Amino acid sequence: MKILVTGGAGFIGSAVVRLAIARGHQVVNVDALTYAACLENLASVAEAPGYAFEQADIRDGAALAQVFARHKPDWVMHLAAESHVDRSIDGPGVFIETNVMGTYQMLSAARHYWEEEGRPEHFRFHHISTDEVFGSLPADPSVKFTEDTAYDPRSPYSASKAGSDHLVRAWHETYGLPVVLTNCSNNYGPFHFPEKLIPVIILNALAGKPLPIYGDGSNIRDWLYVEDHADALLLVVEKGQLGRSYNIGGENERTNLELVKTLCAILDQKRPKESGSYADQITFVTDRPGHDARYAIDPSRIRTELGWRPSVTVEEGLEKTVQWYLDNEPWWRALQNRAGVGQRLGKG
Numbered sequence: 001m002k003i004l005v006t007g008g009a010g011f012i013g014s015a016v017v018r019l020a021i022a023r024g025h026q027v028v029n030v031d032a033l034t035y036a037a038c039l040e041n042l043a044s045v046a047e048a049p050g051y052a053f054e055q056a057d058i059r060d061g062a063a064l065a066q067v068f069a070r071h072k073p074d075w076v077m078h079l080a081a082e083s084h085v086d087r088s089i090d091g092p093g094v095f096i097e098t099n100v101m102g103t104y105q106m107l108s109a110a111r112h113y114w115e116e117e118g119r120p121e122h123f124r125f126h127h128i129s130t131d132e133v134f135g136s137l138p139a140d141p142s143v144k145f146t147e148d149t150a151y152d153p154r155s156p157y158s159a160s161k162a163g164s165d166h167l168v169r170a171w172h173e174t175y176g177l178p179v180v181l182t183n184c185s186n187n188y189g190p191f192h193f194p195e196k197l198i199p200v201i202i203l204n205a206l207a208g209k210p211l212p213i214y215g216d217g218s219n220i221r222d223w224l225y226v227e228d229h230a231d232a233l234l235l236v237v238e239k240g241q242l243g244r245s246y247n248i249g250g251e252n253e254r255t256n257l258e259l260v261k262t263l264c265a266i267l268d269q270k271r272p273k274e275s276g277s278y279a280d281q282i283t284f285v286t287d288r289p290g291h292d293a294r295y296a297i298d299p300s301r302i303r304t305e306l307g308w309r310p311s312v313t314v315e316e317g318l319e320k321t322v323q324w325y326l327d328n329e330p331w332w333r334a335l336q337n338r339a340g341v342g343q344r345l346g347k348g
């Protein structure tokens with residue numbers, strides 16, 4: 001299939017592009033190359049015959065119309081977004097523009113193209129979203145997000161993603177656009193931009209800097225290896241039922257403090273300090289305003305209906321991730337110079 005992937009120069013998008021090319025699909029990567037983008041993530045596929053890159057902004061309807069007309073995709077996988085919660089606290093405007101208005105422009109361009117082409121049956125518009133649209137869970141481990149959980153977004157980021165989810169559903173109900181949606185838990189793995197928790201911890205540890213834990217570190221996240229997410233996304237765009245959403249998670253709940261201690265233990269083994277443990281660098285800092293207490297996904301639907309399973313445990317995935325950062329210093333060094341990276345953002 002020919003897949004138009006938006007945000008393919010980002011963390012998850014690049015994993016989707018690499019996997020799609022490896023599976024024999026053609027890919028058109030549409031990305032504006034914001035601060036979060038890195039074309040190096042695609043070095044392994046850049047010369048592949050099935051790969052094309054279009055630098056375009058999803059807020060630019062005219063540019064999107066040209067991209068659709070030129071490439072005539074079979075499927076759209078829409079990942080382009082502003083994705084960092086802390087940045088959404090300091091500057092929510094661009095989150096609304098890109099995540100809400102950009103998704104509207106994507107839907108308009110996709111609908112126009114799909115209608116011009118005679119409404120091909122195989123066409124899909126897949127919106128990639130987050131579990132953060134569901135808000136925050138209580139501590140009770142039996143309570144998890146299902147596809148029927150009511151939306152309750154609490155940060156500008158999650159509110160903008162909730163808005164875009166609603167638009168995608170509306171284009172299905174109103175115009176019949178063939179859509180599928182996914183809501184995924186926190187991803188981690190290779191090529192994770194060095195402003196997110198896991199790379200920040202690994203890179204600060206190696207630099208001998210404090211390892212910042214927001215609040216008391218009790219916030220729980222459900223971690224999924226990015227390549228397993230990419231695998232799930234390709235399954236949903238191919239086999240998902242139209243108009244349906246699928247929750248994707250790794251069933252790997254960890255408090256932030258547990259996660260950071262695990263990363264420190266892996267680093268202690270792989271690159272021991274002269275004395276002591278990396279965990280000695282843990283420092284508790286001011287909490288994020290409105291910091292959601294717990295996210296946890298019930299992935300029963302994608303497991304039972306589509307047969308998806310993650311391929312690695314969180315221990316295996318974290319081990320691979322730490323090793324990747326140890327082996328790829330030039331990649332992350334270059335990104336550490338980008339605006340805002342390494343600074344505490346989103347204190348409110």
Ligand SMILES: NC(=O)c1ccc[n+]([C@@H]2O[C@H](COP(=O)([O-])OP(=O)(O)OC[C@H]3O[C@@H](n4cnc5c(N)ncnc54)[C@H](O)[C@@H]3O)[C@@H](O)[C@H]2O)c1
Nearest residue numbers: 007009010011012032033034036037057058080081129187
């Ligand atoms: N990271 C996670 O843990 C996670 C979890 C669930 C869902 N998601 C969703 O997955 C998607 C990808 O997340 P990510 O972590 O890879 O993000 P990212 O920030 O690493 O990458 C986003 C990409 O989108 C591009 N982009 C941003 N604004 C654009 C615009 N206006 N026009 C065109 N391109 C633009 C950027 O250049 C970048 O390449 C997002 O929609 C996010 O909401 C992320």
